[in-house]
Amino acid sequence: MGHCFARPLALLCALFAVGTASAEEVQVAVAANFTAPMQAIAKEFEQDTGHKLVIASGATGQLYTQIKNGAPFEVFLSADDNTPAKLEQEGDSVPGSRFTYAIGTLVLWSAQAGYVDAKGEVLKNGQFKHLSIANPKTAPYGLAATQVLEKLGLTQAVAPKLVEGQNITQALQFISSGNAELGFVALSQVYKDGKLTQGSAWIVPADMHEPIRQDALILNRGKGNPAAKALMDYLKGPKAAELIRSFGYQL
Known part of the structure; x- marks a missing residue:
């Protein structure tokens, strides 16, 4: 009798652990031009995934300096493709995570x-x-x-x-x-x-002017954070694409 009771309880505990572990917070550095779209995306993303975004915005060059100085950002959405490529070359990001999320x-x-x-x-x-x-x-x-x-x-x-x-x-x-x-x-x-x-x-x-290709990547601090990976996947999805276009970007 006790054995039968223990198994469902263990299963319930395991499910509870998965449920609580799945909702994570992710620190996102966002180029100033993309602040409004990112706030709109964040609202949908949080509703759809349960994850929470903490957004900091600024000039791409300023954010790069902050990243190099140890700021706790886990994902970076740049206003260009050169800066993320540089971070990639310098070993500051998760290999293979970089992609173009919008063209400004x-x-x-x-x-x-x-x-x-x-x-x-x-x-x-x-x-x-x-x-x-x-x-x-x-x-x-x-x-x-x-x-x-x-x-x-x-x-x-x-x-x-x-x-x-x-x-x-x-x-x-x-x-x-x-x-x-x-x-x-x-x-x-x-x-x-x-x-x-x-x-x-x-x-x-x-x-x-030169194309304003805006790239995103997962920084080293975001490695292993499921919310960081979920955000990158979400940015490539149809809901985010619709919002990004509504603010005048190309994809």
């Missing part, structure tokens, strides 16, 4: 309706006092912005008017607050469900 779109944006025309001619007339960009040394969208200005032959003309944000979030804040009339930001910051959330914009043609 650069936009010239103003908080004022009708200020930026659909072809970006506003850049050439030079009537503005300040043009906001993210720091091109640490933020891939900032680097792409400098490539666009170079291609248009405007690098020298706009140099005195440039206002640099530490990352793409700060670059957006300069424009939103009116400190800069316009600037280059990520489309995902001003776009949702297929339309601009406010203001006016020129969506920069992709051939005007």
Whole structure:
């Protein structure tokens, strides 16, 4: 009798242990441009898997420095493909975990309706006092912005008017607050469900700058954390793809 009782109890204990062990927390470093999409994905991911995301965002270059200095991140979603490749080469990530989760779109944006025309001619007339960009040394969208200005032959003309944000979030804040009339930001910051959330914009043609391929990988600290692996799988799935596209990214 006792033997019969012990087996179901042991099975129940085993199931309980599996249930409690399966819900994990994962620390995620996210490039600033992908903060809003990541928050939307996190909500769905947590509902579907039971795992919890702890998100920290910043410029890709800043996050790289933090990772190298021992920050407790387990997964990294970059704004480029070079930085994750570098971490991979330096032995800081789980081999074979890197993949491109999104291709970013650069936009010239103003908080004022009708200020930026659909072809970006506003850049050439030079009537503005300040043009906001993210720091091109640490933020891939900032680097792409400098490539666009170079291609248009405007690098020298706009140099005195440039206002640099530490990352793409700060670059957006300069424009939103009116400190800069316009600037280059990520489309995902001003776009949702297929339309601009406010203001006016020129969506920069992709051939005007190097592709903004955004790669993700599992860092060494995330090795063995089932939530880290689950997140990577989720980012490759249909629900995440739909959300990523809704913020103006390509896949």
